Amino acid sequence: MCDEHTQEDANEYLKSQAALTRRQFGALSVSAGLVFALPKVANAAEVTESEVSIKTPDGTADCYFVHPKTGTGAAVLVWPDAFGLRTAFRQMGKRLAESGYSVLVVNPFYRNAKAPVIAEGASFADPATRAVLGPLMGSLNATTHVSDAKAFVAWLDAQPSVAKNRKIGTTGYCMGGPIVMRTAAALPGRIGAVGSFHGGGLVTDKPDSPHLLAPQIKAQLLVAIAENDDMREPNAKDVLKKAFADAKLTAEIEVYKAQHGWCPPDSQVYNKELSEKAWSRMLAMFEKALA
Numbered sequence: 025m026c027d028e029h030t031q032e033d034a035n036e037y038l039k040s041q042a043a044l045t046r047r048q049f050g051a052l053s054v055s056a057g058l059v060f061a062l063p064k065v066a067n068a069a070e071v072t073e074s075e076v077s078i079k080t081p082d083g084t085a086d087c088y089f090v091h092p093k094t095g096t097g098a099a100v101l102v103w104p105d106a107f108g109l110r111t112a113f114r115q116m117g118k119r120l121a122e123s124g125y126s127v128l129v130v131n132p133f134y135r136n137a138k139a140p141v142i143a144e145g146a147s148f149a150d151p152a153t154r155a156v157l158g159p160l161m162g163s164l165n166a167t168t169h170v171s172d173a174k175a176f177v178a179w180l181d182a183q184p185s186v187a188k189n190r191k192i193g194t195t196g197y198c199m200g201g202p203i204v205m206r207t208a209a210a211l212p213g214r215i216g217a218v219g220s221f222h223g224g225g226l227v228t229d230k231p232d233s234p235h236l237l238a239p240q241i242k243a244q245l246l247v248a249i250a251e252n253d254d255m256r257e258p259n260a261k262d263v264l265k266k267a268f269a270d271a272k273l274t275a276e277i278e279v280y281k282a283q284h285g286w287c288p289p290d291s292q293v294y295n296k297e298l299s300e301k302a303w304s305r306m307l308a309m310f311e312k313a314l315a
Contacts, residue, residue, distance in 0.1 A: 060289040062115055063300065068122035069093070072185075073114075076128075080175040082168070085134040087176075090118050091126035091185040098190040098314040099180040101173070101207065102129040103200030105222075105288060106157050107146070109139035112290035123307060125193070125314075126185045130176060132203070133160045135168075147292065161199055166206060166232045173207035177214055191216025191243075191314050195306065197287060201226050205234035205241070212242040217313035219306045221287045222250040227260040235264055238271040244313040245275040248302045250284040276305065 069092040078085045088109060091097060100120055104113045109131040117129040131139040141160060146153045173194075180186050192214050196204035201223015208215040218241070220226065226247070227235045245268060249261060261277055268275040280286065280302065283293035287302055 060294060060296065062119050062289055065119060065122040069124055071118060071121045073118065076179075078130075078175060078179045080134075081171050082135050085172070085176075086131050086138050088114050088117055088129040089127070089183075090114075090121040090129075091183075092121060092124060096185055096187040097121075097124045097126045098193065098310070099177075099183075099186045100125045100127045100193040100195065100310070101176055101180065102127060103132060103194070103196040103203045103207075104129065105198035105200060105285065106148075106161055107288075108133055108141045108160075110142075110290070111144060112288045115289065125310070126180070126183065126187075128176060128180055130172070132164060132172070132200075136160055136163060144290070164199075164203075166202075169203045169206040170210045173203070173210055177207075177211055181214075193217035193219070193310050193314050195219040195221065196223055197221045198224055198285065201247075202234040205237055208243045208245075209237035209240040212240060215241075215243045217246075217309050218243045219246045219248075219309065221248045221302055222253060222282075222284045223247065224253065224284075227257070227263045235267045238267040238273060241271065241273060243273070244309050245273060245277075246302075246305055246309050247275065247277040248287075248305070249277070249279045250286060251279055251281050253284050254279045276309070 071090050072093050073088070073090045076087050076089045078087055102113065102117055109129055113129050117127040121127045133141050137160070142153060142156060148154060177192060180192065181188060194204045194207045194215055196219070201220035202225045204218045204220055205226065208218045225234070227233060247264060254261060261279065265277055280298050282295045282298045285291040285293050286295040287299045288294065
């Protein structure tokens with residue numbers, strides 16, 4: 025989960041990169057970085073993009089929906105990281121749609137603000153950024169996660185571009201990790217694949233810890249853990265492995281030699297090679313679980 029320790033790790037990581045000049049490090053430490061161009065999708069489908077409004081029990085969520093122009097595809101529900109819905113996640117959603125999926129990327133903070141909630145390029149190193157994001161993250165909990173998930177899945181199932189005979193996938197980044205677990209547990213009949221990328225708080229000592237939901241989940245899982253997150257919580261992966269094994273779930277759990285936040289292309293610590301590895305593992309899971 026994003027916190028001051030995550031930023032400290034990011035700063036140390038950036039300093040360690042021999043290719044960075046002192047001037048480059050200074051620029052990166054105050055900016056989340058530019059959005060890198062993601063690799064093109066082979067035989068990419070033509071897609072239709074739109075900004076949509078979705079009614080939930082708590083209001084109206086502003087979201088981004090993108091899907092192939094023709095035909096239907098399995099739906100994928102994407103929960104962004106702590107910086108919320110923004111250019112980088114629209115880019116990731118579009119890329120996934122070009123692979124044949126109907127993708128909804130949500131603004132998890134819609135109760136308090138429309139996206140983007142933070143200016144493009146903002147950094148968690150900036151106290152002003154943390155002052156905005158902290159309360160937004162704190163406004164969400166297990167109850168909001170589940171009520172939102174049900175509303176978003178119901179909306180997806182009402183769309184002509186969504187193949188209702190195929191299971192839905194859901195992916196979460198950073199704070200989205202616990203949300204995908206709760207989504208899968210709340211809607212086991214619809215969620216067939218779960219991807220958590222540098223997800224925080226998957227294993228806690230609280231009674232609503234996401235790992236305790238494993239018996240309620242009927243999906244395949246991919247849990248991609250950041251190296252520095254694993255260093256802080258070295259036992260979490262083992263607890264997850266046992267929980268999934270006891271529930272007889274198919275799960276791939278791996279620690280990547282990358283920093284927390286390595287997947288989104290606008291991250292300070294974006295790692296193209298390992299981000300692509302995680303992306304390819306996600307697509308491989310979708311091909312099996314959402315067929």
